Amino acid sequence: MKTALSRIALLGFLVLAPGCVNVQPWDRDALAKDAMKPERDPVTLAVREHLWFSREAANGGRTVGGGGCGCN
Amino acid sequence: MNSCLLALAWVLASVGVEASGKATIRIGDKFPNLAEFGLEGDLPALAKGKLVIVDFWASWCGPCRGTFPLMESLHRRWGKQGLVIVAVNEDKSQVAETEFLKQHPVTFTVVRDPRKKLAAAVNVPILPCSYILDSNGKVLSIQSGERTMENRAVFVKRVEELLAQQSLSKQ
Numbered sequence: 225m226k227t228a229l230s231r232i233a234l235l236g237f238l239v240l241a242p243g244c245v246n247v248q249p250w251d252r253d254a255l256a257k258d259a260m261k262p263e264r265d266p267v268t269l270a271v272r273e274h275l276w277f278s279r280e281a282a283n284g285g286r287t288v289g290g291g292g293c294g295c296n
Numbered sequence: 297m298n299s300c301l302l303a304l305a306w307v308l309a310s311v312g313v314e315a316s317g318k319a320t321i322r323i324g325d326k327f328p329n330l331a332e333f334g335l336e337g338d339l340p341a342l343a344k345g346k347l348v349i350v351d352f353w354a355s356w357c358g359p360c361r362g363t364f365p366l367m368e369s370l371h372r373r374w375g376k377q378g379l380v381i382v383a384v385n386e387d388k389s390q391v392a393e394t395e396f397l398k399q400h401p402v403t404f405t406v407v408r409d410p411r412k413k414l415a416a417a418v419n420v421p422i423l424p425c426s427y428i429l430d431s432n433g434k435v436l437s438i439q440s441g442e443r444t445m446e447n448r449a450v451f452v453k454r455v456e457e458l459l460a461q462q463s464l465s466k467q
């Protein structure tokens with residue numbers, strides 16, 4: 225039973241994994257839509273960034289690494 | 297164990313085939329003949345001594361919108377001296393292109409690549425992407441991505457230099 229399940233899982237992996245494709249630059253219109261942005265509101269983003277670096281004492285917050293001096 | 301290795305090889309081979317794709321056109325290569333790709337719109341006649349910029353763009357691409365005023369200024373400045381600009385639109389919908397051009401009217405040639413055949417043949421690495429060609433279709437320079445103040449100045453200078461060279465070769 226365990227072997228059968230693992231074989232099914234392997235088969236599924238083999239079928240699905242090669243389906244990964246690179247979206248060509250000229251086909252990225254849907255990805256460029258506002259709805260696809262992980263953070264749509266720039267004000268909220270700025271507030272979150274500020275909270276993040278204040279709490280973590282890390283310059284640049286979530287996305288940019290810093291020295292951790294918390295000096296700004 | 298063997299079957300796992302086989303599976304891994306299959307996946308890597310499949311992904312490798314996808315990633316390798318077609319070779320990107322580089323400086324010195326011959327650019328594909330624009331007339332062979334069923335582009336919508338009239339292509340300009342290319343005579344000896346002309347310098348051609350083929351610019352790939354789409355209305356949904358933010359940096360492409362920033363390229364348009366630059367192309368327009370180049371065309372107004374050097375159009376009469378032999379600079380030909382062909383902007384190749386990659387929008388899926390013609391309506392999107394028309395709406396964009398209504399808001400940003402231009403004097404250079406705009407054609408549409410409805411089946412993306414030209415973009416695929418050139419293997420455009422990123423939008424926007426500008427290829428500068430001589431009148432024989434040889435790629436002289438390539439600039440891709442957002443036009444910042446710095447690379448914009450470099451691009452304009454390059455166009456000016458190549459235009460001077462083309463004018464000399466015509467004489």
